[in-house]
Amino acid sequence: MPPLILVNQLRYRYDDGTVALNGVDFRLEAGETVALLGENGSGKTTFALHLNGLLTGDGSVEVCGIAVNARNAAIVRRKIGLVFQDSESQLFMPTVLEDVAFGPLNQGLSPSKAAEVALTALEQVGMADVAGKAPYHLSAGQKKRVAIAGILATNPEILVLDEPTTFLDPPGQRALAGLLAGLPQAKILITHDIPFARATCTRAVFFRRGMIQQEGSVEEVTARQGWEFRPRRAE
Ligand SMILES: Nc1ncnc2c1ncn2[C@@H]1O[C@H](COP(=O)(O)OP(=O)(O)O)[C@@H](O)[C@H]1O
Ligand SMILES: [Mg+2]
Numbered sequence: 001m002p003p004l005i006l007v008n009q010l011r012y013r014y015d016d017g018t019v020a021l022n023g024v025d026f027r028l029e030a031g032e033t034v035a036l037l038g039e040n041g042s043g044k045t046t047f048a049l050h051l052n053g054l055l056t057g058d059g060s061v062e063v064c065g066i067a068v069n070a071r072n073a074a075i076v077r078r079k080i081g082l083v084f085q086d087s088e089s090q091l092f093m094p095t096v097l098e099d100v101a102f103g104p105l106n107q108g109l110s111p112s113k114a115a116e117v118a119l120t121a122l123e124q125v126g127m128a129d130v131a132g133k134a135p136y137h138l139s140a141g142q143k144k145r146v147a148i149a150g151i152l153a154t155n156p157e158i159l160v161l162d163e164p165t166t167f168l169d170p171p172g173q174r175a176l177a178g179l180l181a182g183l184p185q186a187k188i189l190i191t192h193d194i195p196f197a198r199a200t201c202t203r204a205v206f207f208r209r210g211m212i213q214q215e216g217s218v219e220e221v222t223a224r225q226g227w228e229f230r231p232r233r234a235e
Contacts, residue, residue, distance in 0.1 A: 002065040003027040004158055004186050005051065005080075011210075012046055012057030020046040021057060022210035028158065033180070033187040035197040035218055037227065038207030044190045045085050047207070048160050051188075052080045064157065078107070081156035085163045085190070087147035091135035096127065096146050099135055103154035114153075121149040124179055126172070140167035148176070152183075159187045165196050194222050 005028035012021040020043045028034060036044045049055040051063065053073030061068040063076050084090050093099040100118035101111075109117065122128040125145040130138060135146060144167050151159065159180075165173045177199045180187060191197050197204060197218045204221040206214040214221055222228055 001030070002062070003029050004064060005188075006060075006062040007047075007050075008060045010047070010050060010057055010059035010061060012050065012055060014046075020210055021050070023059070024210070024212055026205065026212065028186055028188065030186055032203060033189065033201045035201040035204040035221075036188060036190040036207060037192070037194075037197065037204055037218075037221060037225075038213075042207035043210040044207050045162055046210075048082060048162050048188070048190060051158075051160055052077050052082050054082075078154075079156055080158045080160060081151035081154055083144075083147050083151050083159075083161045083164060085166075087140075087143045090147040090150065091143060094134060095131070096122065096133050096135055096138070097131040099146065100150045100153050103150055107154060117153050118149070121153040122146070124152055125149045126175060141169060141172060144168060145172065145176075157185060159183070159185050160190075161187065162190045163192070164189065165191060165193045194218070194228065197222075 007024055007026040010021050010024040013019050024047060038044055050057060050061050053068045053076055056069060064079050066072055066076060068076050091099050093102055097115060097118055100121055101114040104114035104117045119128060122131055125148050127145045127149060130142060164176060168176060173196060177196055180200050189201060201218050204216060204218045205212045206221050206225055214224060
């Protein structure tokens with residue numbers, strides 16, 4: 001069995017000359033949930049966008065043994081579900097239900113079956129009660145949950161969530177951690193939320209300046225990076 005994701009010496013430079021990825025090696029095996037940690041601007045989102053072919057750089061990216069490139073991006077996107085950091089850009093249908101049903105419909109499900117699957121996914125993220133609303137009327141946290149439902153509804157083999165707990169209230173964060181723990185898929189979670197990473201991830205990698213600088217358990221990586229948040233009392 002090939003790894004679910006295999007990335008070799010990935011490099012990417014944006015049009016304005018910014019070197020966002022500078023030789024990233026990475027692999028993801030079945031059953032893993034990996035935290036991508038690292039400073040703002042260290043390349044985590046850019047890396048995620050390479051996993052389903054939204055960006056293509058130098059080096060290689062394979063998903064389920066398939067090389068990711070412009071030609072087979074459509075096949076890869078059935079295997080990997082990416083929830084964007086900015087979920088605003090992911091929601092575009094008139095109602096929440098239609099939005100979440102869009103993926104399953106696209107996969108060939110009948111309209112009634114797609115609506116059923118969409119409603120189940122909305123229930124999983126606690127958003128079934130807003131199914132009839134317009135996505136643009138939702139709060140940021142609600143949009144995030146709906147975007148996650150949209151990915152769950154397509155049942156991909158790998159889930160990639162870019163800052164999924166941003167905007168979520170504490171009960172929503174807890175519920176998401178519980179939901180993810182119960183899903184069988186391998187996952188990549190980009191997050192600054194260390195308790196969330198600790199609760200959900202089997203392994204962590206730490207990005208710095210477009211490279212993976214360190215790997216280990218969430219505890220090891222955050223301790224070594226001085227990445228724990230401990231409020232200091234004024235002397
Ligand atoms: N569209 C873009 N054009 C130019 N530079 C970009 C663009 N998107 C991101 N960058 C830059 O690439 C680097 C990596 O960004 P990003 O992948 O978003 O980091 P992270 O997700 O770790 O915060 C940063 O220096 C950022 O400013
Ligand atoms: Mg980012």
